[in-house]
Amino acid sequence: MTANDFNDRIRFGSLYEMYGALLTEKQQQCLELYFCEDYSLAEVAEEMKVSRQAIHDLLKRVEQTLERYESMLGFLQRAEKTRALTEEADTILREAISNTANDLSNEENSNAKENSIAKGSSLKGLNRVREILEELKETQAE
Numbered sequence: 001m002t003a004n005d006f007n008d009r010i011r012f013g014s015l016y017e018m019y020g021a022l023l024t025e026k027q028q029q030c031l032e033l034y035f036c037e038d039y040s041l042a043e044v045a046e047e048m049k050v051s052r053q054a055i056h057d058l059l060k061r062v063e064q065t066l067e068r069y070e071s072m073l074g075f076l077q078r079a080e081k082t083r084a085l086t087e088e089a090d091t092i093l094r095e096a097i098s099n100t101a102n103d104l105s106n107e108e109n110s111n112a113k114e115n116s117i118a119k120g121s122s123l124k125g126l127n128r129v130r131e132i133l134e135e136l137k138e139t140q141a142e
Helices: 006-022 025-036 041-048 052-073 075-106 112-141
Strands: none
Touching: 006 025, 006 052, 006 075, 025 041, 025 052, 041 052, 052 075, 075 112
16 A cells, blocks of 8 residues: 555545454454554564565555445445535535624615625525535435
8 A cells, every 4th residue: 555645544544444343353453553553564564473565465455455345335435425515514504694693783784785685695505505405315315
């Protein structure tokens, strides 16, 4: 595995978090030592009483196994999609709340046209939140 690439390490960690329980005890121990405890390949090999090459090969096989689990099950992809949609909905709701508070305080001081534009923007945002919630329901049902 090209563990030097930060994004690869993050993805590998996420895959391990999602599917790690499906790995053998030996595979889990190797990953824990290498990634969590930050052991070198040589240190992991010494701890597990195998060669450095055996650890390197094991890490490669485990990476392929985790990627295969993800391609079959797609849990990580769904989790990332859910997180992104949730963040978007949160942003829209915060903006709608802020706009509503501003509308109420400015209602006495501004004309009807400005209020109508602001309310239209808030409604668009709230409609998008409704769409996001529907999409999240569909994601949960898959």
